[in-house]
Every structure is written in structure tokens, then in C-alpha cells.
Amino acid sequence: MKKNIILTLLSILLLSACSVQQGDKNNALTEITLPVGYIPNVQFAPLYVAIEKGYFAEEGIALTIDYNMETDSVALVGAGELDFAVVSGEQVLLGRAQELPVVYVMAWYQRFPVGVVALQESGIQEPADLAGKKVGIPGLYGASYIGFRALLHANEMQESDMTLDSIGYTQVETLVNHQEDAAVIYVSNEPIRLQAEGYAVNVIPVYDYVDLAANGLITNEKTIRENPELVRRMNTALMRGLIYVSQPENLDEVFDICEKHVENLSSMSDADQQIQKEVLKSSITLWQVEKGGVSDLAAWQNTQDILLEMGLMSNPLTLEDAFTNEFIPEL
Secondary structure (H helix, E strand, O other), X not given: OHHHHHHHHHHHHHXXXXXXXXXXXXXXXXXXXXXXXXXXXXXXXHHHHHHHOOHHHHOOEEEEEEOOOOOOHHHHHHOOOOOOEEEOHHHHHHHHHOOOOEEEEEEOOOOOOXXXXXXXXXXXXXXXXXXXXXXXXXXXXXXXXXXXXXXHHHOOOOHHHOEEEEOOOOHHHHHHOOOOOEEEEEOOOHHHHHHHOOOOEEEEEHHHOOOOOOOEEEEEHHHHHHOHHHHHHHHHHXXXXXXXXXXXXXXXHHHHHHHOOOOOOOOOOHHHHHHHHHHHHHHHHHHOHHHOOOOOHHXXXXXXXXXXXXXXXXXXXXXHHOEOOOOOOOO
């Protein structure tokens, strides 16, 4: 009897200890606000899945996605006011050129997502065909412009070889109305919309001609120095989301999860929802999950070269300081 009582008491103590540990873990979630630089969209499906599946929570993180496009994410991360952000690789180099201690810690996109699209009837099939043509671009800034300039540079072309018009995000409309011969776009977006409207298109992806550092997760040197495990845990949760989304059999479930985070997605017509599914599938091909978030030095060198050529940087940086593969999880 005495032995049974002791065993019972030990069991109660063990259960109580487990309960306290679990409660402490839940109460100690690190709150992270993550700017992503765009509106809610299916392209952020890995984040949505990692939230809904509890991947971030399992890593002790309570994640809030910030869609405020006016936020200067690089500056805020560099100043230590934010721990993480999702940005494109060239923004990291531009930030470090201004002595902001930002570091790229995981490649989300392995292929730079910018390209040029033209209606097939235009005859534009390769960069050389843009000579003498009118090319619309959202603006002379950001990843679209830098990607386009890298495309021209890789093909020994100049802006002066064509007429470059700032058109905002009206690429589909200006092409359909023949106001432009071609447009700079994100390859997983506008071409799909044009095809859905019945237009045959030719797409010239930047990644077919030059490898650039694309969108990924950044932090700062202070966080790496003082809380390296937090960096590793962020990468682990995001990578689990990427892996889950990349599996074709999960597409319908992933799309249902996106509906919880993307306003009006569930109320779209069947045709518009199909377009968004195609955008998601196209985005997955840019992530190349099999490379597991690893950055390539050559892509960073190409990115720096074009920034120097454009005059956006005065001097080359030590690229190994701008990114690290140290925190890539083995999943």
C-alpha cells in the first residue's frame, strides 16, 4: 500500500511538472512581427501554413505578418527595432552599403521572380527583341527595376536601346490595350492573368540569363550574436511551411488555409480562384525547396555587380558578411 501511495504521488508530481513546463512554453512565446513588403497574397502561403499548422508555435514563436508596404523593413531591422523581415537580396546589399548591419539568413526564393512578358503577336521572344520597343515597368526602383537592369546587362543592352515607361502596376492593361510592347513583371503573376484572359504570351525570366539573390529572411548582427537559436527557429518554422506547401497533394488544403489570411479570396469567382491557384503553383517553382534555403555566393556577386554598375553602390562589400547559411535547418 505504502509503495502504491509513493508511486501515485510521484506520478502526480511528474504530471504537474509536465503541465508547468508546457504552460511555461506557451506563455513564453516570443512575439515576432514580420514585414513582408506586400499585400496579403497566396505567395505567402508558407507563412500562413506555418502559422495554422503550429510550426511557429512549436518553435516558441508567435508570428504576426505586417503588410505595411510603407515600412522601411531593412532600416528597422538594421536599427534593431525589428528582429526579422522578408526582403529581396539587393535590399540587403543596399542596406549594408549604408552601414546597416542586416544579414540574410535564409533564401525563400531560389529564382529571382522578375521577368518581361509580351503578347506572342509582338514577336518578342528574347531580350534582344526589346530593342526599339516600348517597355512598361512599375517604376525606376525596387526589385523589378534592378532585375530588369540585370537582364539588360547580361545581354549587353542599355535602357537607351528601348523606350522605358513607368506605368505602375498596370502591366496587363497596357499590354492588352497595346500601349506597351512588353512589360516588366513578376513571372508568377501577370503572365498567368494574361493567359487566363485568353492571351498567348512569351515570358523572359531574368533567372534564365543571370542568377540574383532573391527574396528571403533577414535579421541583424545583434540578433545573430545574442539570440542565434531564435534565428534557427524562425528558419525551421518557415522551411517546414515551404516544404508542406511544395507538396502537390497539399495544394487544396493550402489554398483553404490561404483563404483565412487573404481577404476576399474565398468570395472570388471560380475562375479567379483558379488564377490564384496557378499563381501559387508558379510561385512554388521559384522557391526550389530542394535547395533548402541555402544562399549561393555567385548570386550575391551578380547582384552586387549590377548595383555597382547602376551606381547604386559606390564600393564593393565583403559579401560573406551579407548572408549566412549557418542557420539553415536540416529537414
